[in-house]
Amino acid sequence: MARRYDPDRRRRIIDAAIRVVGAKGIAGLSHRSVAAEADVPLGSTTYHFKTLDELMVAALRQANEGFAKLVAARGALEDPGSDVAAELAGLVGEWLAGDRTGVELEYELYLAALRRPALRPVAAEWCQDLADSIARRTDPVTARALVALLDGICLQVLLTGVEYDEEYARDVLARVIP
Numbered sequence: 001m002a003r004r005y006d007p008d009r010r011r012r013i014i015d016a017a018i019r020v021v022g023a024k025g026i027a028g029l030s031h032r033s034v035a036a037e038a039d040v041p042l043g044s045t046t047y048h049f050k051t052l053d054e055l056m057v058a059a060l061r062q063a064n065e066g067f068a069k070l071v072a073a074r075g076a077l078e079d080p081g082s083d084v085a086a087e088l089a090g091l092v093g094e095w096l097a098g099d100r101t102g103v104e105l106e107y108e109l110y111l112a113a114l115r116r117p118a119l120r121p122v123a124a125e126w127c128q129d130l131a132d133s134i135a136r137r138t139d140p141v142t143a144r145a146l147v148a149l150l151d152g153i154c155l156q157v158l159l160t161g162v163e164y165d166e167e168y169a170r171d172v173l174a175r176v177i178p
Contacts, residue, residue: 010048010058012038017059022105026112029056053118060109060119064126066102070095077133084137084146085174092150093166096157104158127151138177145176 016038020029029052031045038045049055071077074094076087096103110126113119127147135143149172157164 009038009040009044013040013045013048013055014058014062016040017055018063018105021059021108022101026056026108031055051118053116056109056112056116057118057122060106060112060122060126063102063106063109064122064129067095067106067126068129071130071133077137080137083170083174084134084177085170088134088146088150088173089166089170092154092169093164096154096164100158103154107155107158142177146173149173149176 013034017029017034020033020037024033031049031052032042034055035042035045045055049058071091074087074091076082076090077084109119110123113123127144130150131140131143131147134146138146150169153164153169153172156162
């Protein structure tokens with residue numbers, strides 16, 4: 001039997017891994033569960049991703065791309081006349097207003113870095129990229145503090161199920177900005 005050319009297979013496997021983690025959590029992620037979800041042979045998942053850590057790194061990178069695209073699409077951090085606190089609060093509001101499952105999944109993969117060292121550079125990369133974007137409007141120390149505060153606000157919303165309060169977020173973010 002001839003090998004079928006499937007240039008999107010790797011991406012479909014990553015998408016399937018994201019869906020598996022979204023449905024079953026990190027504990028439900030296996031090459032077998034991803035292969036079934038992607039409707040590919042088990043060997044395809046192990047061909048593209050030798051270990052589950054490699055697969056989780058790819059999934060976290062892809063999830064991070066979604067937030068980076070949102071930051072770029074808003075473009076507000078590029079405008080020197082905009083209110084940084086208001087723009088960040090609005091950005092988080094837009095992110096949380098989208099697919100909540102996707103946001104939860106991103107945080108699940110992000111927090112998996114606590115136990116899986118292979119994920120730590122990707123999680124750190126996300127924090128650094130956001131801090132770099134913010135630092136164009138503030139200083140690097142303030143930018144890192146704002147990223148930490150945004151993380152805390154997002155986690156509180158996700159863990160408690162309370163409604164995101166954009167006005168509150170804007171107020172506390174403004175308190176950190178000199």
